[in-house]
Amino acid sequence: MSTDGHLPLYLAPSTIRFCPLCGSDLVRVPLPPDQKEEAVCSTCGFVFYLNPKVVAGTIPAEDGRILLVRRNINPSKGKWTFPGGFVDWGETVAGAALRETLEETGLRVDLDGLVGVYSYPDAPVVIVVYRARVAGGALQLNHEIQEFAWLSPGEIPWDDLAFPSTRHALRDFLSR
Numbered sequence: 001m002s003t004d005g006h007l008p009l010y011l012a013p014s015t016i017r018f019c020p021l022c023g024s025d026l027v028r029v030p031l032p033p034d035q036k037e038e039a040v041c042s043t044c045g046f047v048f049y050l051n052p053k054v055v056a057g058t059i060p061a062e063d064g065r066i067l068l069v070r071r072n073i074n075p076s077k078g079k080w081t082f083p084g085g086f087v088d089w090g091e092t093v094a095g096a097a098l099r100e101t102l103e104e105t106g107l108r109v110d111l112d113g114l115v116g117v118y119s120y121p122d123a124p125v126v127i128v129v130y131r132a133r134v135a136g137g138a139l140q141l142n143h144e145i146q147e148f149a150w151l152s153p154g155e156i157p158w159d160d161l162a163f164p165s166t167r168h169a170l171r172d173f174l175s176r
């Protein structure tokens with residue numbers, strides 16, 4: 001928590017203050033079944049369960065190499081990862097993986113099975129990663145990406161990866 005009178009600027013169950021539906025104050029109320037305190041609207045009764053966001057990604061593979069992208073935005077600008085991004089409201093996880101891969105690389109891919117699902121106690125995201133095969137399109141940079149590379153397993157920049165989930169998913173991808 002900030003001690004200089006400014007409001008904390010990170011999203012967490014302990015920092016949300018207002019009902020997203022009616023704008024009234026949230027109050028902490030123990031709720032069944034376990035009497036855990038939740039943020040409840042003092043006016044309309046809405047319970048604001050703050051859950052992790054879901055990220056979908058793909059590891060495109062072709063001829064023994066995988067496609068990595070170097071990020072052009074923070075967090076981890078300049079670091080390497082695979083294509084991916086947040087799942088939109090109303091979208092399937094697999095659909096988001098296809099869309100994000102197309103948006104970031106210009107490639108249309110087919111999903112080829114699950115690599116893994118990754119989550120961490122200190123990060124409010126769940127990362128779902130698929131194997132993928134290129135089905136069409138052509139590599140094209142967008143503003144989120146600095147560069148692409150098709151890499152053999154021995155060329156993966158393990159010390160220059162964007163996130164723990166990047167390392168864990170690549171490790172799992174290569175172990176199969």
Ligand SMILES: [Zn+2]
Nearest residue numbers: 019022041044
């Ligand atoms: Zn409300």
